[in-house]
Amino acid sequence: MPLEVRLSAFMDGEMSREEKEELERLIASDPDARRIFDELKHGSDVGRKAFDEVLKEPVPLALVRSIKSAQPPKTRDPSPRPARQSLKLAPTGRQSLAAALILFALGGGIGYFVGMQPSAVPAAAPVSPAQAAARNWLDDIASYHRIYSRQPRHMVELQASELDEIAKWLTSTVGVKFNFPDLAADGLVFQGARMFIAGGKPVGQLIYKNLDGDVVAICFTKSDGTGDEDGDFNETIKDDISIVSWHRNDATYAVVGPSSDAMLDQIANRVSSEI
Secondary structure: OOHHHHHHHHHOOOOOHHHHHHHHHHHHHOHHHHHHHHHHHHHHHHHHHHHHHHHOOOOOHHHHHHHHHOOOOOOOOOOOOOOOOOOOOOOOHHHHHHHHHHHHHHHHHHHHHHHHOOOOOOOOOOOOHHHHHHHHHHHHHHHHHHHHOOOOOOOOOEEOOOHHHHHHHHHHHHOOOOOOOOOHHHOOEEEEEEEEEEOOEEEEEEEEEOOOOOEEEEEEEEOOOOOOOEOOOEEEEEOOEEEEEEEEOOEEEEEEEEOOOOOHHHHHHHHHHHO
């Protein structure tokens, strides 16, 4: 076999002990063999790193929700099936080198075509003050939720047992009258409440938690009279945070939780009718 193939098999441990010892002596004594081995090893490292980066890509939200909402298959009588040979998914040295070269070529090609595009690109439409305020409000909600949802001992300022105090405090501070939605049917238990600032305005937050420890919060603030029509739901994804927001009766509401929660829109629908 060609030396490159033998060295690739050597790197993957796919040879006998005698062949391994022979190639070790060859690499130690032959500069050309050592150079080829180093190139293959470098290509293998680059390919594995590129493959690891692909594995780090987040799973699309639509796929996560379809998996979580899928119905289990109907049970059937088990029937014997012939055993299948297991597939080895670990890339070999040559495969890793090929993957690295392909990724390099694709990157260069994309850069070339992008560079060849006309430089005159139409400017993006200006953002209105209402759109900017809504964007800032959602950004602040996501940032606060990302912090407080990971603080089990300091998640709330008032406990769930202090319903009267929560109602008086948030109503007088935020300026929005509200009820405490019962989300037990969604597997959520009320934990308490807090107040923070988002978009430059005070925001009330009712915090719930499920049995898995995931935190889902209801946010509400006084609306300035601009934005979407009453009742329209808008879903926004901020990395690992999902927000479903809507306007009603001069107030803006939002349900915020992990982006992997496939039921967040249903929870928001229940909250809108109970809060």
